[in-house]
Amino acid sequence: xxxxxxxxxxxxxxxxxKLRNELAHxxxxxxxxxxxxxxxxxxxxxLKENAGYHAAREEQGKMELRVRQLTQLLERAxxxxxxxxxxxxxxxxxxxxxxxxxxxxxxxxxxxxxxVAGDDDLDVYSPQSPLGRSIDGxxxxxxxxxxxxxxxxxxxxxxxxxxxxx
Numbered sequence: 001x002x003x004x005x006x007x008x009x010x011x012x013x014x015x016x017x018k019l020r021n022e023l024a025h026x027x028x029x030x031x032x033x034x035x036x037x038x039x040x041x042x043x044x045x046x047l048k049e050n051a052g053y054h055a056a057r058e059e060q061g062k063m064e065l066r067v068r069q070l071t072q073l074l075e076r077a078x079x080x081x082x083x084x085x086x087x088x089x090x091x092x093x094x095x096x097x098x099x100x101x102x103x104x105x106x107x108x109x110x111x112x113x114x115x116v117a118g119d120d121d122l123d124v125y126s127p128q129s130p131l132g133r134s135i136d137g138x139x140x141x142x143x144x145x146x147x148x149x150x151x152x153x154x155x156x157x158x159x160x161x162x163x164x165x166x
Contacts, residue, residue: 085163
């Protein structure tokens with residue numbers, strides 16, 4: 001469950017715990033494992049042509065980036081329950097839209113954060129995306145228009161809105 005503004009991400013207690021556990025693993029056992037890989041590769045000698053060393057350093061860089069992402073996300077997180085089933089599009093809601101008002105051309109997605117959708121096989125759109133911004137606050141039956149990457153305009157009609165219970 002997310003409710004994301006520019007600075008706040010809204011998470012369910014389960015999602016918060018999952019992300020906190022991932023951060024603990026990365027900063028604990030995973031960090032120690034990568035450090036050992038780097039040390040072992042260093043002992044092999046010439047670092048310029050040491051593929052194992054370079055691979056371990058790259059892995060370390062990716063891990064540290066993820067640590068920074070998780071730290072920032074968790075620092076800004078608000079933990080709570082699912083948003084109310086009000087029929088109004090908001091972060092943390094599963095939204096069904098019809099493109100151009102065509103009831104046969106629909107898409108279902110979570111308006112929120114990929115971090116929360118986790119293992120669910122659900123498309124996720126950020127509330128800051130052009131589509132997300134255009135539908136935020138709309139009610140079932142209302143239309144919204146947004147700009148595509150190619151500069152053209154697209155319109156959608158809100159068909160269904162329900163809380164993500166992930």
